[in-house]
Amino acid sequence: MVPYEYYVALSGLLMVLGLIGVAIRRNIIALLISTELMLNAVNIAFVAFDMKLGDVGGQVFVFFILTIAAAEASVGLGLIMAIYRLRKDVDTETLTELKH
Amino acid sequence: MSVLQELVAGLGAPDFSVVVPEIIILLTAFTIFAIELFTKARFLISVITVFGLLLAGIVIPFTPEGETFYGLYQVDTFSLTFKFFLVMTSFFVVIIMRPYLEAKNTYYGEYYYLLLFSLLGMMMMVSSPNLITFYVGIELASISMYILAGMYRKDYLSKEGAFKYLIMGGTGTALISYGIALIYGRTGSFDFSTIATSITSGNLDVGAVGGLAILLIGLALKASSVPFHFWTPDAYQGATTPITAFMAVAAKIATFAVILKIMVEAFPFAYPVWTLGWALLAAASMIFGNFVALRQDNVKRMLAYSSIAHSGYILAALASPTDFAFTALIFYSLVYIFMGLGGFIFLSAMERQYGWSNHINDFKGLAKRSPVMALFMLVYMFSMLGIPPTVGFFGKLGVFIALIGSNIWWLAVVLVVMSIISAGYYLRIVIYMYMHEPTSKARFNFSLGEAFALAFMATFILILGIYPTLFWDISGYLTAVLLQNIGK
Numbered sequence: 001m002v003p004y005e006y007y008v009a010l011s012g013l014l015m016v017l018g019l020i021g022v023a024i025r026r027n028i029i030a031l032l033i034s035t036e037l038m039l040n041a042v043n044i045a046f047v048a049f050d051m052k053l054g055d056v057g058g059q060v061f062v063f064f065i066l067t068i069a070a071a072e073a074s075v076g077l078g079l080i081m082a083i084y085r086l087r088k089d090v091d092t093e094t095l096t097e098l099k100h
Numbered sequence: 101m102s103v104l105q106e107l108v109a110g111l112g113a114p115d116f117s118v119v120v121p122e123i124i125i126l127l128t129a130f131t132i133f134a135i136e137l138f139t140k141a142r143f144l145i146s147v148i149t150v151f152g153l154l155l156a157g158i159v160i161p162f163t164p165e166g167e168t169f170y171g172l173y174q175v176d177t178f179s180l181t182f183k184f185f186l187v188m189t190s191f192f193v194v195i196i197m198r199p200y201l202e203a204k205n206t207y208y209g210e211y212y213y214l215l216l217f218s219l220l221g222m223m224m225m226v227s228s229p230n231l232i233t234f235y236v237g238i239e240l241a242s243i244s245m246y247i248l249a250g251m252y253r254k255d256y257l258s259k260e261g262a263f264k265y266l267i268m269g270g271t272g273t274a275l276i277s278y279g280i281a282l283i284y285g286r287t288g289s290f291d292f293s294t295i296a297t298s299i300t301s302g303n304l305d306v307g308a309v310g311g312l313a314i315l316l317i318g319l320a321l322k323a324s325s326v327p328f329h330f331w332t333p334d335a336y337q338g339a340t341t342p343i344t345a346f347m348a349v350a351a352k353i354a355t356f357a358v359i360l361k362i363m364v365e366a367f368p369f370a371y372p373v374w375t376l377g378w379a380l381l382a383a384a385s386m387i388f389g390n391f392v393a394l395r396q397d398n399v400k401r402m403l404a405y406s407s408i409a410h411s412g413y414i415l416a417a418l419a420s421p422t423d424f425a426f427t428a429l430i431f432y433s434l435v436y437i438f439m440g441l442g443g444f445i446f447l448s449a450m451e452r453q454y455g456w457s458n459h460i461n462d463f464k465g466l467a468k469r470s471p472v473m474a475l476f477m478l479v480y481m482f483s484m485l486g487i488p489p490t491v492g493f494f495g496k497l498g499v500f501i502a503l504i505g506s507n508i509w510w511l512a513v514v515l516v517v518m519s520i521i522s523a524g525y526y527l528r529i530v531i532y533m534y535m536h537e538p539t540s541k542a543r544f545n546f547s548l549g550e551a552f553a554l555a556f557m558a559t560f561i562l563i564l565g566i567y568p569t570l571f572w573d574i575s576g577y578l579t580a581v582l583l584q585n586i587g588k
Contacts, residue, residue: 008285015278022271031267038274042281049285058284061232065277068239072270075246079263086256097257 007048014041026092028083032076039069115168118175121156121183122223128152129216136209146198149212153191160184171291172230178581179227181574182357186226189350189437190219192556195549196445197342203452206253206340214251215346218244222354226361229585231280231290234358238276238322241354242269245347249339261331261338268331272321279315282307292366296586300369309373316377319362323355325411326384336404341451344400345444348407349437356414356433360426361582363418368586371421379419379511385412386518393525400458402525403443406484409522410436416515417499420506423579428498430575435483435491435564442480442557446473449550454542463529465538473544474533479558483565485526486519491564491571498572 014037021034043062050058080090089095116123131152132145139145160183165176193215201207221240228234246269250262284290286307287298299308321328336344363374389409396402414436417429450456450473467474483492496519503512564571 011278011281015274018274019271022267028263032270035267035270035274038271039277042274042277045278045281046284049281052285053288055288057288057290058281061235061277061280061284061290064232064236068236068243068273071239071243072246072266072273075243076263076266076270079246079250079259079266082250083256083259083263086254086259095260097260 004048004052007044007051011041011045011048014044028080028090028092032073032080036069036073039065111170114170115166118164118166118168119173120163121160121187122220124152124156124159125216125220125223129213129220132209132213132216136213142198142207145209145212146194149194149216150191152216153187153194157184157187157191160187167229172233173227174229175227176581178361178578181578182226182354183223185434185437186219186222186350186354189353189441190215190346192441192445192553193342193346196448196553199547199550200340200342200448200452204340206251208251211248211251214244214248218248219350222350225354225358228358229292234362235277235280238358239273241351242273242322245351248343249335249347252338252340258338261334265331265335268321272318275314275321276318279311279318282311282314286311292362295366296368299367304370304373308370312367312370312373313377316374319355319359320381323352323359323411323415324408325381325415326388326408329385329408332408333401333404337398337401341400341444341448345441345448348404348444349440352407352411353433353437356429360418360429364426364582365585375419375421378415379508382412382416382419383511383514385409385415386514390518390522393522396525397460398458399460399463399529400447403447406522407440409518410484413496413499413515416511417502419508419511420502422502422506423583424505425502426579426582427572427575428502430578431498431572432495434571434575435495438557438561439480439483439492442476442554442561443484445550445553445557446477446480449546449554453544455540460528460532461539463532464536466533468538470544473554476554476558477533478530479561481526481530483561485523489565490561491568493565494568
C-alpha cells in the first residue's frame with residue numbers, strides 16, 4: 001500500500017502549481033481552472049489524512065469542498081460569459097481597466 | 101424504522117429554538133426568491149426584506165443560548181451580538197438600495213435575496229465552534245458576494261472587479277481549506293476545543309505551524325489585508341455602492357469576529373505564531389493602505405484603500421494576546437460599522453445626484469450646497485481619522501494602549517504615524533467641502549431612507565464618542581465569553 005505521505009506530497013505539489021497558475025496565467029479561463037486545481041489538491045490532502053487517522057471526518061469535508069468548488073466554478077463561468085459578451089476577449093493583459 | 105429515524109432516535113432532534121434568527125432570514129430570502137418570479141412590484145420586495153430583517157433583529161435579544169446540530173453550531177452572547185450588528189448593517193443597506201438601483205437603471209430582485217443569503221453565511225460564521233461550520237459559512241457569504249459584486253447592468257468594470265474578487269477569493273478558500281486539512285491531519289479533529297488541547301506551546305511542529313500559517317494567510321486574504329489585498333479596491337469600485345457598503349462593513353466585521361474566535365478558541369497556546377503573523381500583516385496594511393489612499397482622486401476608491409488601512413488598525417490588536425487587546429478589537433470592529441456605513445451610504449446617496457462622478461472635485465463647495473450633508477461627511481471623516489469628539493478616536497486609543505501594554509512599541513508607533521498620514525486624504529475631502537466655491541448649483545434630493553441612515557450613523561458616532569463605555573462594556577463582556585470557551 002502507498003504510504004499517506006506520498007499523497008500529501010502530491011497534494012502540496014498540485015497546490016503550488018495552482019498558486020503559480022493564478023500568479024502567471026493570462027487567460028481568465030485558465031485562472032478559474034487554477035483555483036479549481038487548488039481545491040482538488042485540498043481534496044487529496046483530506047483523503048490522505050483520513051487514511052492516516054482512520055476517521056471519516058475528512059471524507060465528509062471533501063463533499064463540502066466539492067459542492068463549494070462547483071458553486072464557485074458556475075459563478076466564475078457566468079462572469080467569464082458576461083465579460084466575453086462585453087469585450088470579446090479573455091486575456092487579462094488587454095482586459096484590465098481598473099488600475100490605481 | 102428507517103436509518104434516518106434511528107439516527108434521530110439515537111441522537112435526539114436538533115434544538116431549533118437557538119437558530120430562530122437564521123430561520124427567519126432564510127425564510128425571508130426564499131419568500132423573495134419565489135415572489136420575485138411572479139411580481140414586478142419593487143416596493144413589495146424591499147418591504148418584505150426590511151420586515152424580515154427587523155423581525156430577526158427583534159428576535160435576536162430573546163434567542164436562548166446553547167449548542168445545536170450535534171455540537172456543530174454554538175449560540176452564545178458573542179455570536180448573538182455580532183448577529184445583531186450584522187442584521188442592523190444589512191437593514192441600513194437595504195433601505196438605501198432601491199433608490200440607488202433605480203437611478204442607475206440596474207434594478208434586479210436578485211440583489212435582495214443574495215444579500216440575505218450572504219448575511220446568513222456571516223451569521224453561520226460567527227456562531228461556529230467548528231471549522232466545518234466556519235468553512236461553509238464563509239463560502240456561503242463569499243459566493244453570494246461574488247455575484248452581488250458583478251451585478252451592475254451592462255457595466256464592464258463591475259464584471260472585472262467581481263472576477264478579480266472571485267479568483268482571489270477562490271485562492272483564499274483553497275488556502276483556508278488546505279490549512280484546515282493540515283490541522284485536521286495533525287490533530288484529527290475540526291472542533292476548536294479539541295484543536296486547542298492538541299496543539300500546545302510544547303509541541304509546535306511543522307504540521308501545526310504550517311497549518312496555522314496557511315489558515316492565517318487565507319483569513320488575511322478574506323479580510324483584505326496587505327499583501328493579499330489586490331481584489332479589494334477593484335471589487336469595491338466596480339460594485340454598486342450599497343453593495344460596496346455591505347462588503348466593506350458586514351463582510352469585514354464578520355471576518356474579524358471569526359478571526360478572533362478561531363485564534364483565541366482554537367489556537368490559544370500557539371499565540372507566539374499568530375501574534376507575529378498578524379502584527380506583520382497589520383503593519384503592512386496600515387502603511388500600504390494609507391500611502392496609496394493619498395494618491396486617489398476617486399473618492400470611492402480612496403475609501404476602499406482606507407478600509408484596507410482600517411483592517412490594519414483592527415488586526416493590529418491581535419499582535420498582543422491579552423484580554424484588553426481582544427476587547428479593543430471587538431470595540432473597533434463594532435464602531436467601524438458606523439463610520440464605514442456612513443461613508444459608503446453618503447457616496448451612494450450622492451451618486452444619484454445629477455453630474456456626480458465620485459471624483460474629489462465633485463466635493464467642491466458641498467458645504468454651501470447642502471450644509472447638513474457636508475456636516476455628516478465631516479463627522480465620518482473625523483471619526484475615521486480619529487479626532488476626539490468622535491468614536492474613531494477611542495477605537496484607535498484602545499488598540500494603542502493594548503499594544504503599549506504588551507510592549508509592542510514598533511507597531512504602536514506605526515499606528516500613530518499612519519493615523520497622522522491618513523489626515524492627508526480625510527482632511528482633503530473636508531477642505532474641498534468647506535474651503536472651495538461650488539462649481540455647480542444643481543439641487544440635491546435625498547430619499548427618506550438615505551437621510552435617516554446618514555443621520556443615524558452621524559448621531560451614533562457622536563453619542564459613542566461621548567459615552568464610549570457603552571460599547572466598551574459590551575466588548576469587554578464578549579471577550580470574557582470568548583475566553584470562557586477556551587478548552588470547554
